[in-house]
Amino acid sequence: MPVARAGDSEVARNRLWTRLSTAVSALDPAPATPVMVVDLDAFDANAADLVRRAAGKPVRVASKSVRVPALLERALSIDGFRGVLAYTLREALWLERNGISDDIVVAYPTVDLVALAELVGSPSSAARITVMVDEVEHLDLVDSVRSSRAVPVRVALDVDAGLRLGGQLVGPRRSPLHDPDDVMRLARQVLDREGFALVGVMTYEGQVAGVPDDLPSQRARSLVVRRLKSASMSQLGERRQVIAARLADLVELEFWNAGGSGSVEATAADPAVTEIAAGSGLLVPGLFDHYRAFTPRPAAFFGLPVTRKPSPSTATVHGGGFVASGATGADRSPIPWAPPGLHLTSLEGVGEVQTPLTGHPAALLRVGDLVWFRHAKSGELFEHTNTVWLLAGDRLVDEVPTYRGCGNSW
Structure with a gap:
């Protein structure tokens, strides 16, 4: 109901x-x-609800959905929240430089050479910020701005979390990494390359976390959406387990980030996932009114x-x-x-x-x-x-x- x-x-x-x-x-x-x-009363209640729904797994604040430093700090001060999921590298550098967080994952690959040069030129920033990659060209860009590989760059693999249905992709068009073999190929390239440390994986199931599934005026459509979400989480859960097992033979990851405000419980139930990304659930904009999963x-x-x-x-x-x-x-x-x-x-x-x-x-x-x-x-x-x-x-x-x-x- x-x-x-x-x-x-x-x-x-x-x-x-x-x-x-x-x-x-x-x-x-x-x-x-x-x-x-x-409204801080509502903000705090929403934060507590996200922690409850995450069932013991830490919530990483998605800064794109907040964009107010004081509110990022407020969320990070609450037990159950840990780290920031940033949306640009320049933003991540600014957050680290201003002491807002010392654990920042950039959710999207960057081609910003100026920001990359700043990252590799600062051992403290490089130790606190993780950049996202989904193809070897992203590694090449990092190497193009540094003269030495003495400062290792932390990277995470962005693995496509979309639902494959009849040859079609249902979900955000993000990473080219989908099949486990493709993921392993890039993982090996990161591990074999001096100056990089593979520390994490991200699988953002936007077709589950970001799509309302209880629209009062669209009952039939909402039923279809809920069925697609169920199929997506089932397919993704199986693929995550395969990828996690194969990666475990190569490297000990620090984190596996997944989810969003609209899918916290379902994502937290996956044993491969170690942390949940959430931001919209703190402020609850209009597009988040019609979910069955939360109030x-x-x-x-x-x-x-x-x-x-x-x-x-x-x-x-x-x-x-x-x-x-x-x-x-x-x-x-x-x-x-x-x-x-x-x-x-x-x-x-x-x-x-x-x-x-x-x-x-x-x-x-x-x-x-x-x-x-x-x-x-x-x-x-x-x-x-x-x-x-x-x-x-x-x-x-x-x-x-x-x-x-x-x-x-x-």
Whole structure:
């Protein structure tokens, strides 16, 4: 049966509207809009739930889904979390340099020669950062920027975790490494090459972790998705066991990273996996509302002011066009969340400068009122602001910089 969802009833959303708007109104001077807020109560509850679902295996924070240093540090301070899964090498170097983490895995291969040169030129960074590879050319790039192999570079193999079904791939189009023989071939090349240390493996099953499977308006599709997820985890589990056994004859790995917020339990149950990657489950964006596996507690919001009332039944807010990445569709748009009952219009959607809203609350809204939205994806929201306010209880207790606020653009 679907899990009961916290925080999405009309009563809860009206209370949230009052709580957020009252907290902002208490600030003097009033903050500029859009006002970005993270609810620490929900964040901490989500973190505890991820640890529970991981069943004793450490959770590595996926920084792409957070992008706020203070929140990364907050998650890492919680028992059950360990290390960061970064999305660029420059980001990993910055996190290590600023003492945010000393255990960082870069989730994607890099061709950034400047960042690679910095990595091989710093023994401390090279000891704390693991880069991802899935073909020998990635090793060649590392060697092209160093004059000595005295500083070993830690590498992990990114192994494709997609479902092979009737000759078709279901899942993210990531690594060319799929068959165990291909994995072993590259593993041997890493081990035979001076200046490299093979320390880990990653298998990201995005077709399981990143796809909603309990959409109220798409029951038939959700059933198909759940069956595909089950088949995918079964096939992947068998392949992981084969690869793990064969690698064990060559090297003792430090970690096997897998999973995501949407598949924590299923991934943690695989004995080959030693740690779980998760990030979106901390903030719970709109795309993570409809999973059977866990109870979402939305934790990230942005407030936009009503600036116009073009008709008694329409309220127009300033800004709003924070559309998420991925295949274009309505599910990539921000969700008008509090007060509940507001809707985007089909002709205008979310605009860069203004967004008209309809629905019964629009008649009650006045110029100057704040409407609170949720982004469709986690982390991307904070590319649009330098700072985020942190809400504890009914008060905004701190304003902290995002990656962008720290002067970073990756």
